[in-house]
Amino acid sequence: MRKYIKEIPKDIDDKEEEIKSAINHAIQDCIEQDILKAFFEKHRREVQDMTYWDYNEELHNKTIANEATEKATHKAAQEMIRLAQSGGIPDAQTKVSLKNLGLNDDTIDDLFAQMKDEKPTVLSSN
Structure with missing residues (x-):
């Protein structure tokens, strides 16, 4: 997710769709790389929703800085x-x-x- 979120241009005001897209790309990468493939295939929508609502940009930026x-x-x-x-x-x-x-x-x-x-x-x- 971090990889894709880093690619979001900083000047975008409404990042909601961009963040959702980053989450979706990360899940797809996991499926393609056979990382928790069965889990993501079965629970993809739940993971997307949960991850989006749990995502906190400020915390993310602090984590990267740390x-x-x-x-x-x-x-x-x-x-x-x-x-x-x-x-x-x-x-x-x-x-x-x-x-x-x-x-x-x-x-x-x-x-x-x-x-x-x-x-x-x-x-x-x-």
């Missing part, structure tokens, strides 16, 4: 980990710093695990 912020925070945290490790700073100290940024322990552990899976880049001396 996702972008979270992605940027994770990217910055990964760079912090990379720099700390290359500078010989103990992981425990880096974890404290990341926690002070508001990241929880599970997220921090996931970020460290992702960094371990990364292949180190070797600079060429050419």
Whole structure:
């Protein structure tokens, strides 16, 4: 749904039909990709109505902003980990710093695990 709703021009005053169309496209995509196909085929109209009435543009925009912020925070945290490790700073100290940024322990552990899976880049001396 987000994909199709993002495509709605911002200058449209009455977005009702556009939102309904976005919902319909998302349901159709699910059916075509065999995602809950039987459910959507049986309950399509109910899902459309329920989704439309539950859709809240303000909440949607906040969700998108939060996702972008979270992605940027994770990217910055990964760079912090990379720099700390290359500078010989103990992981425990880096974890404290990341926690002070508001990241929880599970997220921090996931970020460290992702960094371990990364292949180190070797600079060429050419």
